[in-house]
Amino acid sequence: MRYDDPNLLDALAREYVVGTLHGRARDRFARVLTSSLAARRSVAEWERRLAPLARAAQPLEPPRAAWDNIEAALGMRRRTRAVGVWPAIAAGLAVIAIVIGGLYLTRTAVEAPRFVAVVAEDESGPVWLLQAFAEARELRVRTVNTRPEPVGSSYELWMLPGGGANPVSLGVISGVNDVLLMLNDQQLAILEQTATLAVSVEPLGGSPTGLPTGPVILTAPLLRA
Amino acid sequence: MTEAAPNLEELIARCALGDANALQLLYKSTAAQLFGVLQRILLREDLAQEALQDVFINVWRHAKDYRATRGAPFTWLTSIARYRAIDIKRRRRREVHYADPAEYVRDDLDFAAADPLASTARDADAKRLQDCLRELSVEQRNAVCLAYMNGLTHEELAGALAAPLGTVKSWVRRGLTALKGCLAR
Numbered sequence: 001m002r003y004d005d006p007n008l009l010d011a012l013a014r015e016y017v018v019g020t021l022h023g024r025a026r027d028r029f030a031r032v033l034t035s036s037l038a039a040r041r042s043v044a045e046w047e048r049r050l051a052p053l054a055r056a057a058q059p060l061e062p063p064r065a066a067w068d069n070i071e072a073a074l075g076m077r078r079r080t081r082a083v084g085v086w087p088a089i090a091a092g093l094a095v096i097a098i099v100i101g102g103l104y105l106t107r108t109a110v111e112a113p114r115f116v117a118v119v120a121e122d123e124s125g126p127v128w129l130l131q132a133f134a135e136a137r138e139l140r141v142r143t144v145n146t147r148p149e150p151v152g153s154s155y156e157l158w159m160l161p162g163g164g165a166n167p168v169s170l171g172v173i174s175g176v177n178d179v180l181l182m183l184n185d186q187q188l189a190i191l192e193q194t195a196t197l198a199v200s201v202e203p204l205g206g207s208p209t210g211l212p213t214g215p216v217i218l219t220a221p222l223l224r225a
Numbered sequence: 226m227t228e229a230a231p232n233l234e235e236l237i238a239r240c241a242l243g244d245a246n247a248l249q250l251l252y253k254s255t256a257a258q259l260f261g262v263l264q265r266i267l268l269r270e271d272l273a274q275e276a277l278q279d280v281f282i283n284v285w286r287h288a289k290d291y292r293a294t295r296g297a298p299f300t301w302l303t304s305i306a307r308y309r310a311i312d313i314k315r316r317r318r319r320e321v322h323y324a325d326p327a328e329y330v331r332d333d334l335d336f337a338a339a340d341p342l343a344s345t346a347r348d349a350d351a352k353r354l355q356d357c358l359r360e361l362s363v364e365q366r367n368a369v370c371l372a373y374m375n376g377l378t379h380e381e382l383a384g385a386l387a388a389p390l391g392t393v394k395s396w397v398r399r400g401l402t403a404l405k406g407c408l409a410r
Contacts, residue, residue, distance in 0.1 A: 014401050015398075019311050019372055022378055047296060047303075048297070049354065049408055051300040054373075055351065057258070057262045059257040059258045060264050061260070062256050062257065062273075062274060062277050067249075070248075074245075205244075205245025205248075
């Protein structure tokens, strides 16, 4: 078959996307896709044209086990039965960490930071620079010296309010990239009473319990700017 | 950018960087919609669940490739899900006894009346597709929608629409060609 004929290519792409291309013809076209940019473009265009139809399907709540199986397959977390994944997701929603791409650079800081902290190692110097903005409700975490996470782990940033209170998570930070953490009212209030921040090593994605479960690797004083 | 709904593109980018929280958020934002798509094609909940798991495992592993494809994030996710469902349906055909094809379409046959895009008509692309679908003949519209949304093969379409194989093939082909022309206008 002549896969360089644009009409044939588009006809195959059309049937591939809609799903009526099957059997060996489908397998052959799937192989063509790996080598032909024109075929991939045709497929992408048909996907774009028809995608709204997929949104017309009635949403359906999947079984709970589906997410557990995904986590298990990806080796993300060894969870105890008692700790559901949904509290972790709720925590994730409260503390939305945005890895900074160009986005970070386009944000102009009109507001002066309320708090700053430098998380440093004794030997190799600063790892993270932290700036908390009360009005923007943001905590900017700049990784000034990379400190890659141990395989299968994440770094999590905590407030240590003192006075016997439990550490409160500020979110997962990266040992490689800059991260922007969103602060909610509660976190901002606790931040006002916090003198020390800590970074712990947690399972990939952060502590499953809401409290530090791994070793605290670094601490830093939180300074009022 | 809205505050309430997480930005899917951003979540996929974070998955590419190994951020497991992002995958959770992506799952929370899209799993029900994708599961609806999968269930519609696979009919069996256990198969739809298997497909859904595969989708998110693949998304995690291939999130880095997302930018190259340059499609809208939901389109990308939908494509991964639909192709997975089509694969599973093919693979299981011999071991799974599917219901009579007519059962696939019980509630959905009259697409013009059911207005499959009503809930998404606010979206400009959906509105245009809806308008273009209306320009097709009823037979073409039903064939295209059943193939895409329910994953019916030509043979199953022939059974469901009680028409000869050659006729349903031409409905699909002409329907899609007309859609392409209409959307390009």
